[in-house]
Amino acid sequence: MGLLSNLEADEGKETESTAPPPYSLVGNNELAESGTVQENGRININLDSKVARTLAKIIDLQQEDIHNPPPDYIDNLQHFTTCDLKLNIVIQIVGSRGDVQPFIALGNALQKHGHRVRIATHDVFANFVRDARLEFYPIGGDPAELMAYMVKNPGLIPQMKTLREGEVQRKQAMVAKMLDGCWRSCIQDDPLTQEPFVADAIIANPPSFAHVHCAQALGIPVHLMFTMPWSSTKAFPHPLANMNSSSMNPRTANWVTYGVVEWLTWQGLGDVINQWRISIDLEPIAATVGPSLPEALQIPHTYCWSPALVPKPTDWPAHIDVCGFFFRDPPSYSPPSELSEFLQAGPPPVYIGFGSIVVENPQKLIDTVVIAVVRSRVRAIISKGWSGLVGAPNPNIYYIDDCPHEWLFQHVAAVVHHGGAGTTACGLRNGKPTAIVPFFGDQPFWGNMIFRAGAGPSPIPYASLNFQRLTAAIQFCLTPEAREAAHRISLKMKNEAGVDAAVESFHRNLPxxxxxxxxxxxxxxxxxxxxxxxxxxxxxxxxxxxxxxxxxxxxxxxxxxxxxxVIENRRWDPISGMISAATTTGSIMLHSTADMVYNPYKEFKDGRTPRLPNKDLDAGPSTRNAPSHVYSTTPAKDMDISSPSESSGLQGKNGLLVAGSMLGATMKGFGKFTGSYFKGVVVDIPHAAAEGFRQVPRIYGETPKDYGTIQDWKSGAIFGGKNFVDGMTDGFTGIITQPMNGAKEEGALGAVKGFAKGTIGLATKVPSAGIGLVAYPFQGITKSIEAAFRSNTRxxxxxxxxxxxxxxxxxxxxxxxxxxxxxxxxxxxxxxxx
Known part of the structure; x- marks a missing residue:
């Protein structure tokens, strides 16, 4: 089961209501209007919102061949890429056991190619990973608690109920710890053997979130793999999205859902990620860049499902592959005699199970299931699961505990389950028609894909489940049409080698x-x-x-x-660019002003409170083997235990120390305030203006010249010099050359268009050249200074x-x-x- 499809819904652990924390649900009203989070973890997308309409305009500007038929089934990658390099690969995974299991199979396959593989995931999976003879690195985090939260709040987008309960800050702290754990997994020794390790490449599932940033800090390749679609496409909507009715083109609407979900996700995670990036000496990412960052950087993706079920969309580029489900080697299993006797006593039964789903009223669910089985006149094997589903004794029903699906599904006629990716894959691989009763997350997506393929009925949301609908679903699965569709998918899947294809995809995308x-x-x-x-x-x-x-x-x-x-904050025009830069500068200055008031008060308050030495508190397990720039220990002077008279107020030497600390905190805030002001006025705002002017010719199809990336004072000076020469030259000569070229191509009309282009070029390229002659070198000098101070990670x-x-x-x-x-x-x- 996947990250968003494996949850114990524990409603009995409600926390007491507290005052809402200082957290903003979204950045602005338009974003809030674009989507709302439901109780089941899915997002209602408002296609008529301003954000959705803006995204639609972007896709509508791209040419679309509406006569393209749906993609045909494409078998696994047939070519093979030679990779003679033996790499240190870290695989970063956030999620449930079902999320980790496919990467166990992948890790073992990579080992066969001579690679050293480290699985970095939650501490509770240590034995699971090491038993597979793979290296393990703990990143912290409680997967059950995290998934329970993310099902209600995808991507840490909190509902108001969750805000009142105060969960947001606790879960953000957990995510921050996991981000840091993922970073340490790239460069720290093996926790057991102390064998040194430095990653040469990263493989990750998207919800681990640290992947691209770790790869940026190390300058190494990164490859994302997942069991559900996370890349924008017009073929189907985002798996977590519900779309309202709208006049928008359906294919455009599908594409828009990915953008809205990404923007909402960044609202919940942006601050956490940026704070962590600063801790590893990376610059914060602007809110306009953070969403869809892997897509913008064209990070390779491999999706772990069968193209027989969901073919690769035609609008996905070459660096995105659909390789097939990751199947482990079937475990050895000897069924109990009672199960063997039940299977031999009649026709193949229907399997019904909901895995780790825990429902509020299990008795109601089992009653519904039993009535549907009786009315369908079938035999059934019902998995007790985490809800403990056991009904009245019935000779046609066998209640089963844990049993490997790989073995069991060979002996049933059809499968009914909650729609986890792994269970879905196993059923289809065995050619069994499938009925999905989705509870949350990506489960409706898999139900819809099975229905579209004809291998099962339309999914029945758990909230609307009754014995009539379940009866109809079981009967649909037993039709010849459903059996034939499932059989066709099975034949194709048996020729697939998902893990091998994923290894090939990984090798093919390596530089x-x-x-x-x-x-x-x-x-x-x-x-x-x-x-x-x-x-x-x-x-x-x-x-x-x-x-x-x-x-x-x-x-x-x-x-x-x-x-x-290289993560760049692209400016599209000078006005929006300058406003954005000025807003960012003002925000930092405002925060610095608050620091000048709050931090001295905090020093004063800490000075009046005696601190007791606590080794477990100051250097707990999470700080072991951590780089010095990530964790700081309490200074020795703060570990002093003062006498009651000394700790009761600002007296003697202690009072002077506190006063000095307060003054230092004030000066630090003031220094940050003045520094942000001068950086904004001298560097950021002029640079945004120069870059905005430089990008304007994109309006009429002219791509600005590429002068490389500004990384230091030298590259900044070169960039500014080249931009000045080309900007001045092209700006003034374009008034003549653009009309002439236009006249040659389109006659008089082309000359008019050329004159307009030349005028725009003169009005934008010359200002960019003039402002950039100062702005770009100063940008380079700033980066050189920052690099000198940000050296701990290096x-x-x-x-x-x-x-x-x-x-x-x-x-x-x-x-x-x-x-x-x-x-x-x-x-x-x-x-x-x-």
Whole structure:
């Protein structure tokens, strides 16, 4: 079962109502109007809202061939990509056991290719992972508690009831801990063996949320894999969305639902993610960039379902694959004698089960099921599940405890269940017609997909379940048409190898050439050696050999980024760009003003309260092995236990210390205030204006020239210089060249259009050139200064790479002949360059 489809709905654990925390449900009224969260965790999308209409205009500008037929079934990837590199791969998973299980199969398959695989997930799955002979790293978080919350509040989008209960801050704190755990899983030693580990690539499911950001900090590839669609398409709506009736084109409406869900999700997670990004020395992401970030960066996706059930939409690009369900090797199972006798006593029964779903009234549910079974005149195996579904004794009904579906589904006529992805896959693989009774999350999506394929009836939402509807659903599953449709899907699925196809998709999307060491081509490059204009990509072993033989020094090494990720806040025009930059600056200044008042008061309050030493509080389990920049311990002076007379007020030395702390807090807030003001006025707002002017020609189809990414003062100066020369030249010459080119193509009308383009170009390119001559270099200088102060994460990565290199050199020493080859290759390449 998936993250949003495996929940114990525990209504008996309500917390006492508290005052709503200082949390904003959405950023503005328009966003609030775009969608509302239901009790079952799904989102009602208002297609007539301003946000939805704006998104619709974007998609309508793209050409769409309405005559395209639905995509045909496409078998698994037939070509194979060679990957001779042995990678350290961390797989980050947030969710239930059902979310982790497919990645166990994937991890074992990756091991067969020689990769070292670490599963980073919740602590409770440690034995589950290690029993599969995979490395495990704990990221914290309670999956049951998290899923219970996310079913009610997808993406941490809180309902008002949840706000009153005060759950939001507690769950955001849990997510923050998991984000940090995911980061540590990329660079920290194995918790059991202490074996060093630095990730060369990341695989993750989207709800882990840390994936792209960890990859950006490390400069490594990232690949997302999931059991339900998370990429915008016009083929079907977002699996968590309900659409209202609207005049909007249905295919456009499908696409819009993904944007609305992403925007709502960012409202719940944006602040948490940005605070965590700052802790690992990354810049915060603007609210206009955060939603759909993986899509904008074209991060590779692999979806783990059968294309026989849901073909790959035609509007998904090449870096998105549909590979097939991930099936584990069937476990060995010997049925009890009672079950064997029941199966042999009559025709194949119907399986009915709802897994880990816990309902408020199990007696009502089992009564409904039993009546439907009797009225359908079938035999049935009913899974007790977490709700403990047991009815009155009946010779045609067998109540079963845990039993592997892989075995059981071979012996039934049809399956009725809640719609978890894993259970759905198992039933269809065995060719069984399927009826879905969805409770929440993605379960309605799978029910609709089965209905569309003809392998089952339309899904029956649990809220509207009764014995009449369930009876009709069972009878539908026993029709020849349903059996034939399920059989067709089964035949296709049996020829699929979902795990192998996913490994192929992962390998195919790796930037292999950029990851390869120049001296030892079958090893991953971790370092970049630079001296003057000469540079080499070096593996940890290659660098270690060169250092030991005094060919290079550590000072000539810098971290190698095989897959640099650049997240830019694109400006579309100067007005909106300047307003956005000014708003951000004002927000920081306002926050700084609050700090100047609150932080001194906090220091005063802390100074009046004696602190007792508590090792468990100050250095708990979550801080072990954590990088120093993530966690801070209490200073020794604060650990002093003062006498009652000293702690009762601001007296003597203690009073002076508190007063000094208050003054320091005030000055820190003032420094942040003035710093944000000058940065906004001198750097951010001019840069937004220059970039906004530079982007305006996109209106008439002209793509601005690419001058690279501004990363430091040097690249900023180059960017500003090139933009100035080209902007001035193109701006003034365009008045002549644009009408002439237009006249050649379209005659007099083209000349008029060209004159308009030339006028717009003059009005935008020249200002961009002038403002940018100062703004872009200052932007580069700012990044250089920030990089100098934000060095803790870089140092942590460098130390982890050096430690890992020493460990590999000791564990797998290289022969003398091979070491000589490395030294000779280095001498040859360095000599050839000079």
């Amino acid at each position: 292999i050439d950029r990851m390869r060491c120049d001296l030892i081509p079958n090893q991953v490059a971790s370092w970049k050696y630079k001296k003057s204009a000469f540079s080499l990509s070096l593996s940890k072993k290659a660098a270690q050999i060169l250092i030991e033989n005094h060919k290079i020094t550590k000072g000539h090494l810098e971290l190698h980024h095989a897959n640099p990720i 140092k942590a990565i460098v130390n982890a790479q050096l430690k890992s290199g020493c460990y590999e050199a000791e564990r797998l020493p290289m022969s003398a002949e091979r070491r000589d080859e490395v030294l000779q290759s280095f001498s040859f390449l360095s000599t050839s360059h000079t």
